[in-house]
Amino acid sequence: xxxxxxRGHEIFYPFAHGTPFAIFSTSALLPCQSASLGNVPNPAFVxxxxxxxxxxxxxxxxxxxxxxxxxQCYVHWAIPSQTEKLMNERFPWLPSLKEIERxxxxxxxxxxxxxxxxxxxxxNQVPIAGLVLKPPQPLPKDILDFMSGNTSVIYIxxxxxxxxxxSIPRDKKDILLSVSKKxxxxxxxxxxxxxxxxxxxxxxxxxxxxxxILAHPNVKLFISHCGLxxxxxxxxxxxPVIALPAAPEHGAxxxxxxxxxxxxxxxxxxLTEEILRDxxxxxxxxxxxxxxxxxxxxxxRDQEETALxxxxxxxxxxxxxxxxxHLKSPAxxxxxxxxxxxxxxxxxxxxxxCAFNVFLKAIRVLxxxxxxxxxxxxxxx
Numbered sequence: 001x002x003x004x005x006x007r008g009h010e011i012f013y014p015f016a017h018g019t020p021f022a023i024f025s026t027s028a029l030l031p032c033q034s035a036s037l038g039n040v041p042n043p044a045f046v047x048x049x050x051x052x053x054x055x056x057x058x059x060x061x062x063x064x065x066x067x068x069x070x071x072q073c074y075v076h077w078a079i080p081s082q083t084e085k086l087m088n089e090r091f092p093w094l095p096s097l098k099e100i101e102r103x104x105x106x107x108x109x110x111x112x113x114x115x116x117x118x119x120x121x122x123x124n125q126v127p128i129a130g131l132v133l134k135p136p137q138p139l140p141k142d143i144l145d146f147m148s149g150n151t152s153v154i155y156i157x158x159x160x161x162x163x164x165x166x167s168i169p170r171d172k173k174d175i176l177l178s179v180s181k182k183x184x185x186x187x188x189x190x191x192x193x194x195x196x197x198x199x200x201x202x203x204x205x206x207x208x209x210x211x212x213i214l215a216h217p218n219v220k221l222f223i224s225h226c227g228l229x230x231x232x233x234x235x236x237x238x239x240p241v242i243a244l245p246a247a248p249e250h251g252a253x254x255x256x257x258x259x260x261x262x263x264x265x266x267x268x269x270x271l272t273e274e275i276l277r278d279x280x281x282x283x284x285x286x287x288x289x290x291x292x293x294x295x296x297x298x299x300x301r302d303q304e305e306t307a308l309x310x311x312x313x314x315x316x317x318x319x320x321x322x323x324x325x326h327l328k329s330p331a332x333x334x335x336x337x338x339x340x341x342x343x344x345x346x347x348x349x350x351x352x353x354c355a356f357n358v359f360l361k362a363i364r365v366l367x368x369x370x371x372x373x374x375x376x377x378x379x380x381x
Contacts, residue, residue, distance in 0.1 A: 010083050010097050010101075011083050011087075013087075013097050013100040013101060014087050014090075014091050014094050014100070016100065017094055017095070017100050020105045020318055020319060020322060020323030020324075021104055021105060021106075022104065022105055022106035022107070022108055022315055022318065023101070023104045023106070023107050023108065024108045025107065025108065025109050025110055026110060026228065027049055027110060027228060027249055028049050028109075028110060028111055028116060028228070028249075028252065028253075029041060029046070029049070029109055029111050029116070029119065030049060030072070030076065031043070031046070031048060031049075031069050031072060031073065032072065032073040032076040032077070033076065033101070033107070034107070034125070035073075036098060036101050036102045036332065037101075037102060037104060037107055037122060037124070037125065037328070037329065037332050038102070038122065038328070038329030038330065038331030038332035038333075038334075039120065039121065039122045039125060039329060039331070040331075040339065041119070041120075043062065043065045043066045043069045044057060044062055044065075045057060046119065047065055047252070048065055048068040048069045048072050048252075049072060049248075049249055049252055050068050050072065050248040050249065050251070050252055051064065051065070051068060051248075051251065051252055051255060052252055052255030052256050052258075052259055053065060054259055055117070077098070083097065084096060084097050102332040102333075103328070103332075104124075105124060105318040105323040105324050105325075105327070105328070106124050106125075106126060106314055106315065106318050106324075106327075107122075107124060107125045107126070108126050108128050108311055108314075108315075109121070109125055109126065109127050109128065109129075110127075110128065110129050110131070110228055110232075111127045111129055112127060112129035112130065112232070112300055113127075113299060113300075114129075114235060114296050114297075114299040114300035115129070115231070115235065115253075115256040115257070115260070115296070115300075116256070122327070122328075122329050123327045124314075124318075124324065124327035124328060124329075126310060126311065126314045127307075127310075128307040128308075128310055128311045129232050129300075129307060130232045130235075130236060130300070130306070130307040131307045131308055131311060132229050132232070132233070133211070133232065133233065133236055133306070133307070134211060136211065136212050136215035137209065137212050138212075139209065139212050139213065139216070140209070142203075143188070143203070143205070143208065143209075143213065146186065146188070146198070146203045147186065147188070147213075147216050147218050147219075148218075149218075151184075151185060151186050151218070152185045152186070152218060152219075152220040152221075152284065153185065153186045153187070153188060153216065153218045153219045153220065154180070154183065154185050154186070154187045154188070154219075154220065154221045154222075154223065154280065154284075155187075155188045155190070155210075155213050155214065155219050155221070155222050155223070155239075156176060156180070156187065156188065156189040156190060156191075156223040156224075157190045157208070157210050157213075157222065157223070157224055157230060158190070158191055158192070158224070158225050158244075158246075159192070159224075159225050159227045159230060159246075160192040163191070163192075163225055163246050168191060169268075172268060172271060173191070175271055175272065175273050175276060176189065176223075176276070177189070177199075177202065178273055179273050179276045179277050179280065180201070180202045181199065181200055181201065181202055182277070183201070183277075183280060185201070185220075185284065186201050186202075186203070186218075187201060187202045187203070188202075188203045188205065188208060188213060189202060189203070189204050189205070190205050190206065190207075190208040190210065190213075191204075191206060192206055192207070193206050194206045210230065210233060211233050211237075214233055214234055214236075214237040214239050215237050219237075219239055220239070220240075220283075220284060220290070221239065221240060221241075221242065221280065221283050221284060222234045222239045222240070222241050222242075223241070223242045223244065223280075224241055224242070224243060224244070225243075225244055225245060225246045225250050226241065226243045226244075226245050226250040226251070226253045226254040226257070227250060227253070228249070228253055231253045231256075231257065232300075234293075235257075235293070235296055235297055235300050236297060236300060236301065237297070238290070238293050238294045238296075238297035239293065240262050240263060240283050240289040240290050240292075240293045241254070241257050241262065241263035241264075241293075242263065242264050242265075242266060242276075242279050242280065242283065243257065243258070243263050243264070243265040243266065244266055244267075244268055244271070245265070245267075246268070251265070257293075257296075260292055260293070260295075260296050261288060261289065261292035262289055262292040262293035262296055263289070263293075264279045264282060264283060264289075266279060
């Protein structure tokens with residue numbers, strides 16, 4: 001059994017051909033990847049991976065979502081097509097990447113009922129959001145001492161990939177520091193690559209244990225870029241969020257929290273001290289954000305098994321049944337025309353047109369005969 005992470009790793013598909021394999025999506029549900037397995041998400045109510053809309057979608061929301069979904073599907077195969085050219089040169093006997101992908105035994109999805117709502121999934125599409133979650137560990141002494149007491153703590157965590165100490169604009173970091181120092185709360189600012197230190201009520205660090213900090217009862221707010229892992233960590237621990245997305249997928253995750261009433265979303269482009277301070281005070285003084293996040297957290301936690309246990313079970317299940325072909329949908333082999341029965345719809349339209357044409361001709365014949373009989377009677381008279 002081979003696990004492949006879905007983020008530009010189609011280059012490994014040829015090596016999975018002929019072997020049971022699972023696709024692990026490190027993002028939310030990807031419409032075109034789901035469609036390749038035979039499950040086509042309806043863009044009328046299932047969002048793309050770039051933007052969230054309030055349910056039920058209005059006309060323009062559906063229009064935007066359909067456009068984004070089409071664009072995402074184009075990107076989904078436009079980039080791998082270059083990989084396929086190389087694959088055909090090296091392995092000309094192999095099927096296409098699409099064909100290999102649609103034969104995946106499992107699709108491990110980073111989705112959850114708490115944030116994504118009810119989704120129609122196939123038996124081999126397994127939601128495993130929160131896979132990175134782990135039991136809280138004791139905090140380092142310096143961080144624990146800093147967080148102790150009755151003062152609320154704000155945690156600023158900007159991930160390790162998109163936002164680093166050497167990539168964050170200096171003026172934006174100065175805004176974060178300036179606002180933090182003026183707040184009546186303790187602030188832990190964790191930016192990957194920055195030197196550790198303390199300045200008044202602000203603790204600077206570059207490698208803080210994020211999950212363990214969020215688990216501390218004094219943490220009341222998480223200022224985050226809303227990477228997928230961080231979002232599920234804060235959801236699990238019930239900490240409301242101020243979102244500063246650094247990529248479209250971050251914006252989509254932030255949008256889910258905003259729609260749940262558990263976050264405020266800001267933009268790096270328009271960020272000022274006043275905007276940030278107002279957002280912080282809004283969440284810290286308005287209990288509805290914490291209450292809404294607590295509800296989302298309860299929904300997310302209320303599961304009979306952990307995401308890791310679920311992923312292990314279904315991976316072993318697929319291995320035991322040699323790829324579990326009985327879990328795969330036959331719809332994965334259908335073309336779009338066959339999937340939506342477009343050929344039968346066209347046939348029905350043709351038959352309706354023919355029937356309508358026959359009806360019109362019958363009316364003309366009857367009308368002609370009736371007029372003919374009337375003229376003959378007039379002549380006799």
